Amino acid sequence: MIALEPLVLADPFPRGVGFYLVGGLLIGLGVSLIYLGTGIIAGASTFLESTLSYVSDVERFDQYEASRDWRVVFTVGIVAGAALYTLVIAGEAFVTEVQPWRLALGGVLIGMGTRLGKGCTSGHGICGIGSFSGTSFANVATFMIVAIGTALVVAAMGVTP
Amino acid sequence: MVLVLLGGMTFGVGLAHSRMAEPEIVLSFLQLTDLGLLFVMGGAVVVTATTMFVATRYLDRAPLTGAIYATRKKRFDSNVMLGGGLFGVGWGLSGVCPGAAYASVGIGNYLILYAIGGMFLGAYVQGYARSYVADRGRAAMGAD
16 A cells, blocks of 8 residues: 555645745746846756767767857856855755665656757746746646656655655 | 856756755655745746746847847657656656756765766767667668
């Protein structure tokens, strides 16, 4: 019998919502800054393929040669911003307890899925939804439902953390 | 490029502050024990949608590049659903998505490198397979 305990939402926001909302607004602000200045619609997952184009001559990656430099800068910015936040504000580093095999296997599926599906949580989830794109709504609805189902099944099978 | 760096940093601060860079937080959302992540995505979407709405209607061109402001609309095909499904399994298994993974490096979560390594591998396999299929398609046409 699968435990349905997690589905019982006595309190849907046990950690409060303040830091979630502020973080989300900052993410939107970062995307907006880049967009207003340059017209670039920044997504995070194309970086994977565009960076591969530096070292691989697989034809598929050629199309990203024009954008690969700013994508590296964008990603370095994400790492640097999070690092600065940790050093100045949070004060301590965080290390996950999620098992490495889950991270690695999940990573492979994310790498294939986001590139096949033309975007990820930022490209489709933020910029695409923000553009009222039907394609993005379809993609986001799919990955949301599948991810919730997967996470519930994995938890029900007793895989923790 | 300086602006892209600043925007990326703001994006990274947002991912760290919202704690979306921590897989445990994402998993608690996907396991439906804390729905707060809706506010991260909602907040980001509202700001982005407003910016894009205003820029595409009332602004001329991007000052730094001269680019016309466009929205992000990609063509729909079956890959959009297949890719979304694969990504969903990966996200649900690991609690990681690409942007949050980069930010996770910044918060000191060195174990996230397993996930980032996996993402590069997955992206490479996908690119190799699609280039191979495209190649074969051309070869078949040429033989005709």
